[in-house]
Amino acid sequence: MNNQLPNMNAAVMAWARETRVFITAKRTQDYKVEESYFEKSVKIFRVPTGQSLEIKPEGQRQWNTEILYSDNSLDLKVDDIIVFECRESQKFRVMNKTDWNQFGFIEYRITSTFL
Numbered sequence: 001m002n003n004q005l006p007n008m009n010a011a012v013m014a015w016a017r018e019t020r021v022f023i024t025a026k027r028t029q030d031y032k033v034e035e036s037y038f039e040k041s042v043k044i045f046r047v048p049t050g051q052s053l054e055i056k057p058e059g060q061r062q063w064n065t066e067i068l069y070s071d072n073s074l075d076l077k078v079d080d081i082i083v084f085e086c087r088e089s090q091k092f093r094v095m096n097k098t099d100w101n102q103f104g105f106i107e108y109r110i111t112s113t114f115l
Contacts, residue, residue, distance in 0.1 A: 009104025012069050016043040024081035045069040066092065068108040072101055076108055 018041060025036050047067040068082075076082065076094045084090045092110035099106055 007104040008100075009071055012045060012105045013043055013071060016045040016069070018042075019044050020085050022083040022085070023076065024083070025077065026079060040074070042070060042074045044074065065095070065109060065111045068110055069105050070108070071105060074106070081113065082110065 020039065020041050021044075022037060022039050025038075027034050027036065045068070047069070076097060078094050078097055080094045082092050082094065084092070091113050093113045094108055095111050096109040097106065098108075
């Protein structure tokens, strides 16, 4: 029995929308943190998890998170910031990246952050 999943790119991208985003990437160069900003149009599929604000046991706030699916044209790294242009700009930080390239997509877990 074959335990390999098929390439799901066509299925995931069928749900995706062309979206204009602004990406803030931090890189360390000569022991300095440099931020770069660039605009990109990508096909993404966003899955919101609801508008809940939880308080962690240590007293910190835990903001709402979303799952973002994309093909490999969107290459984000953990701690990058992505801003979605809509009625109100939404700013999210990349918390986790799961590379499912063998199945045709990449999954990002993002959480809201302050502008």
